[in-house]
Amino acid sequence: MIRIAIAGYGNLGRGTELAVAKNPDMKLVAVFSRRDPSTVKTVDPTVPVYSLDDAAAHKDEVDVLIICGGSATDLPTMTPALARDFNVIDSFDTHAKIPEHFANVDAASSESGHIAMISVGWDPGMFSVARLYGLSVLPDGADYTFWGRGVSQGHSDAIRRIPGVVDARQYTVPVDAALGKVRAGEQPNLTTREKHTRECYVVAEEGADKSAIEQAIVTMPNYFADYDTTVNFISLEELREKHMGIPHGGTVIRTGKTGAENENTHVIEYKLTLDSNPEFTASVIAAFARAAYRMHSRGVTGCKTVFDVAPIDLAPITPEEARAHDL
Amino acid sequence: MIRIAIAGYGNLGRGTELAVAKNPDMKLVAVFSRRDPSTVKTVDPTVPVYSLDDAAAHKDEVDVLIICGGSATDLPTMTPALARDFNVIDSFDTHAKIPEHFANVDAASSESGHIAMISVGWDPGMFSVARLYGLSVLPDGADYTFWGRGVSQGHSDAIRRIPGVVDARQYTVPVDAALGKVRAGEQPNLTTREKHTRECYVVAEEGADKSAIEQAIVTMPNYFADYDTTVNFISLEELREKHMGIPHGGTVIRTGKTGAENENTHVIEYKLTLDSNPEFTASVIAAFARAAYRMHSRGVTGCKTVFDVAPIDLAPITPEEARAHDL
Numbered sequence: 112m113i114r115i116a117i118a119g120y121g122n123l124g125r126g127t128e129l130a131v132a133k134n135p136d137m138k139l140v141a142v143f144s145r146r147d148p149s150t151v152k153t154v155d156p157t158v159p160v161y162s163l164d165d166a167a168a169h170k171d172e173v174d175v176l177i178i179c180g181g182s183a184t185d186l187p188t189m190t191p192a193l194a195r196d197f198n199v200i201d202s203f204d205t206h207a208k209i210p211e212h213f214a215n216v217d218a219a220s221s222e223s224g225h226i227a228m229i230s231v232g233w234d235p236g237m238f239s240v241a242r243l244y245g246l247s248v249l250p251d252g253a254d255y256t257f258w259g260r261g262v263s264q265g266h267s268d269a270i271r272r273i274p275g276v277v278d279a280r281q282y283t284v285p286v287d288a289a290l291g292k293v294r295a296g297e298q299p300n301l302t303t304r305e306k307h308t309r310e311c312y313v314v315a316e317e318g319a320d321k322s323a324i325e326q327a328i329v330t331m332p333n334y335f336a337d338y339d340t341t342v343n344f345i346s347l348e349e350l351r352e353k354h355m356g357i358p359h360g361g362t363v364i365r366t367g368k369t370g371a372e373n374e375n376t377h378v379i380e381y382k383l384t385l386d387s388n389p390e391f392t393a394s395v396i397a398a399f400a401r402a403a404y405r406m407h408s409r410g411v412t413g414c415k416t417v418f419d420v421a422p423i424d425l426a427p428i429t430p431e432e433a434r435a436h437d438l
Numbered sequence: 439m440i441r442i443a444i445a446g447y448g449n450l451g452r453g454t455e456l457a458v459a460k461n462p463d464m465k466l467v468a469v470f471s472r473r474d475p476s477t478v479k480t481v482d483p484t485v486p487v488y489s490l491d492d493a494a495a496h497k498d499e500v501d502v503l504i505i506c507g508g509s510a511t512d513l514p515t516m517t518p519a520l521a522r523d524f525n526v527i528d529s530f531d532t533h534a535k536i537p538e539h540f541a542n543v544d545a546a547s548s549e550s551g552h553i554a555m556i557s558v559g560w561d562p563g564m565f566s567v568a569r570l571y572g573l574s575v576l577p578d579g580a581d582y583t584f585w586g587r588g589v590s591q592g593h594s595d596a597i598r599r600i601p602g603v604v605d606a607r608q609y610t611v612p613v614d615a616a617l618g619k620v621r622a623g624e625q626p627n628l629t630t631r632e633k634h635t636r637e638c639y640v641v642a643e644e645g646a647d648k649s650a651i652e653q654a655i656v657t658m659p660n661y662f663a664d665y666d667t668t669v670n671f672i673s674l675e676e677l678r679e680k681h682m683g684i685p686h687g688g689t690v691i692r693t694g695k696t697g698a699e700n701e702n703t704h705v706i707e708y709k710l711t712l713d714s715n716p717e718f719t720a721s722v723i724a725a726f727a728r729a730a731y732r733m734h735s736r737g738v739t740g741c742k743t744v745f746d747v748a749p750i751d752l753a754p755i756t757p758e759e760a761r762a763h764d765l
Contacts, residue, residue: 129696133578154698210762235765237571237706240749242764244564247725247752248718251460294711369456369721371481375713377721379564382709384621386702391575394696394704398574418753418760422567423745425574433745435537437573438557438566 113404114172115397116141118163118193119179120151122357123202126393127177128154134397134427140172170196175400177201179393187212191219194227198407200400202232202392209235217414226407227414231399232392233383234258238363240417241381245365249377252367253298257285257306261359261388269334270311273327275319277347280354282310285361296366296376309340312354314347359388398425440731441499442724443468445490445520446506447478449684450529453720454504455481461724461754467499497523502727504528506720514539518546521554525734527727529559529719536562544741553734554741558726559719560710561585565690567744568708572692576704579694580625584612584633588686588715596661597638600654602646604674607681609637612688623693623703636667639681641674686715725752 115131117124120142131139132155141159144151148160161169166176176197180186182205190201194216203212209230220227230236238256245254263283270279289306292299311328315321325342329335362382369375385391399417402424406415423430428437442458444451447469458466459482468486471478475487488496493503503524507513509532517528521543530539536557547554557563565583572581590610597606616633619626638655642648652669656662689709696702712718726744729751733742750757755764 126696129698133696206765209765210758213761230765237575239765240571243749243753243760244567246764247728247749247754248564248722250754367721369453369460369714369717371456375717377713377718378709378711380707380709380711382705382707384705384707386704387696390696390702391704394694395575401574416761416765418750418757418765419748421746421748422570422574426570426745427574427577430745431537433570434540434743437569438533438536438562438743438745 113137113401114140114174115400116143116166116169116173116176116197117179118143118166118176118189119185120144120146120153120160121179122389123393124179125154126387126389126391127179127396128158129390130393130397133394134401136401136427137397141169143169143176166193167196173197174404175200177396177400187215190227190229191215194220194225195223196225198225198227198403200228200231200396200403202236202396203230204232204235206235213414213416221413224412226403226411228399228403228416228420229414230416231396233385233395234361236392236395236417237383238361238381241363241379242365243418245363245367245379245381249365249367249369249379251369251373252365252377254363254365255293255301255306256361256363257290257293258361259283259285259307259359261361261385262354262357263309264357266309266311266334269331270313270328273324275316275324277314277316278350279311279313280350281312284308284310290362290364293364293366294378294380296378298366303337304339307338309335309338311340311342312345312350313342314350315344356386357388358386359391360384401425401427440464440728441467441501442727443470443493443496443500443503443524444506445470445493445503445516446512447471447473447480447487448506449716450720451506452481453714453717454506454723455485456717457720457724460721461728463728463754464724468496470496470503493520494523500524501731502527504723504727514542517554517556518542521547521552522550523552525552525554525730527555527558527723527730529563529723530557531559531562533562540741540743548740551739553730553738555726555730555743555747556741557743558723560712560722561688563719563722563744564710565688565708568690568706569692570745572690572694572706572708576692576694576696576706578696578700579692579704581690581692582620582628582633583688583690584617584620585688586610586612586634586686588688588712589681589684590636591684593636593638593661596658597640597655600651602643602651604641604643605677606638606640607677608639611635611637617689617691620691620693621705621707623705625693630664631666634665636662636665638667638669639672639677640669641677642671683713684715685713686718687711728752728754
């Protein structure tokens with residue numbers, strides 16, 4: 112049994128508990144939280160919950176620690192710190208800062224002799240794997256990543272910070288025309304606006320200036336100004352009835368040319384349609400926790416990413432079974 | 439530069455020459471053929487062509503030998519034999535015999551200290567990888583593989599052997615209704631007949647009994663009897679005009695459940711749409727040749743499959759570039 116612990120028990124931590132339960136070779140042995148442990152309600156009430164400050168005291172009970180913190184402020188410090196005492200996995204998703212995070216985590220985990228896998232999930236994660244296989248197999252080509260239709264928590268939060276807004280959900284939606292051109296192998300140049308639209312469902316305070324809220328959303332730099340954004344004001348009841356899920360997904364498409372005169376076009380598409388973003392992310396993390404355990408057992412240390420893991424190390428079956436039934 | 443040689447110069451061998459040319463870190467140094475070398479016309483006429491019998495004499499000039507033979511009779515003997523002198527790759531695709539082929543090739547390559555990758559291509563190959571990632575990430579689920587729309591060479595050949603047939607093409611076509619149920623996450627039980635249909639385009643000899651030919655096709659055991667098969671008689675001109683390509687493709691779909699009460703469904707779809715089956719297969723092989731070279735340089739020997747290769751070893755870019763741009 113691979114002994115798993117979770118640091119941080121929000122949506123992703125809860126998803127990780129559920130994902131671990133789906134893997135008969137894994138056992139959840141501890142949850143570490145910054146909250147008062149007595150207030151943390153795990154799905155399985157028998158799982159011990161400890162203060163994150165006491166994590167190191169339990170290091171000998173844990174094979175892999177899954178760190179379920181936020182990328183903006185938690186993971187840049189938590190992952191290197193916890194890699195001193197544990198094999199760790201995180202889902203660091205600030206793409207532009209991955210090289211810096213990698214260097215910090217690699218230093219800590221190499222020194223302590225642990226393995227640390229960063230940026231595990233679906234993007235970064237499975238989508239990254241799809242991009243790397245794609246460019247390796249079709250080097251004369253281009254790849255495109257489309258996200259959605261799905262809820263963006265960051266964009267939903269940005270709307271909630273506007274005065275007069277009670278609650279909000281933002282859906283990222285890929286543009287069909289752009290997807291069509293890419294799937295046809297045209298390798299188009301696409302602007303941000305041409306790839307995705309943004310759909311907002313907003314609950315306003317009674318008497319709030321809705322047109323001011325709408326203007327504040329559609330002109331918001333970085334988040335909305337570069338997109339065609341639609342804003343729909345709805346009641347709190349409607350939001351609770353229709354928009355409480357956290358669906359997401361998207362598609363990575365690689366197209367490329369082969370032939371003596373580039374006469375043949377090939378299209379590789381990797382598509383995810385997810386009812387629950389955090390539960391799927393956690394499911395990916397659980398598989399990579401198995402790989403981290405196996406790789407560390409073979410003496411591998413330092414920072415690794417999904418690119419460094421052979422698929423067989425993720426599998427809940429033996430190499431013989433995989434070759435006989437899945438190759 | 440990775441020095442590549444090709445053993446066997448048919449459609450796949452030619453595709454491999456073209457694929458190697460797309461990878462600036464590879465160079466094709468030799469083609470080995472069972473035919474008279476003077477009759478083998480490579481795309482690049484400067485590539486040396488030797489008799490396959492003389493291959494061993496060139497072993498020090500070659501980093502990886504790509505064996506482009508048939509699975510029925512060539513590869514079971516060629517791959518173990520050539521693995522005595524070379525790092526090799528093949529595209530052995532008789533799924534039921536993979537464990538036996540693996541054992542034979544593993545014995546030969548382990549003894550000689552070479553690496554031998556078998557069953558590389560898209561199925562087995564990229565589709566196998568998609569199946570293994572899928573079952574690892576969503577262990578509580580099911581996977582489905584659909585092939586086509588594309589030309590099956592084996593089924594086309596089977597039709598050509600019927601008396602009165604001049605030429606033929608057979609297309610394997612996935613059934614939309616089955617694809618729809620799978621994509622909806624229903625995890626249906628599907629019979630062979632429910633998953634694919636077979637479309638045949640047949641050129642008959644003048645005066646041949648077309649209804650006898652059609653009966654011979656649709657009742658042929660293993661090839662057609664278990665499918666809904668349509669037979670279209672066309673002229674040789676129409677066959678040459680419309681059916682000379684070798685398109686193929688298909689899709690691997692994994693669906694699975696997560697959540698405390700299995701309330702969430704996730705769908706992973708890996709889809710290929712290929713203008714040229716042999717050229718895409720060869721493109722996959724070229725990427726795995728790079729991995730074979732790198733892995734052997736690190737001391738890895740014995741038989742390996744696509745399951746054993748970390749994606750980064752396939753990539754024509756550095757790990758730093760991959761983390762910065764593709765993770």
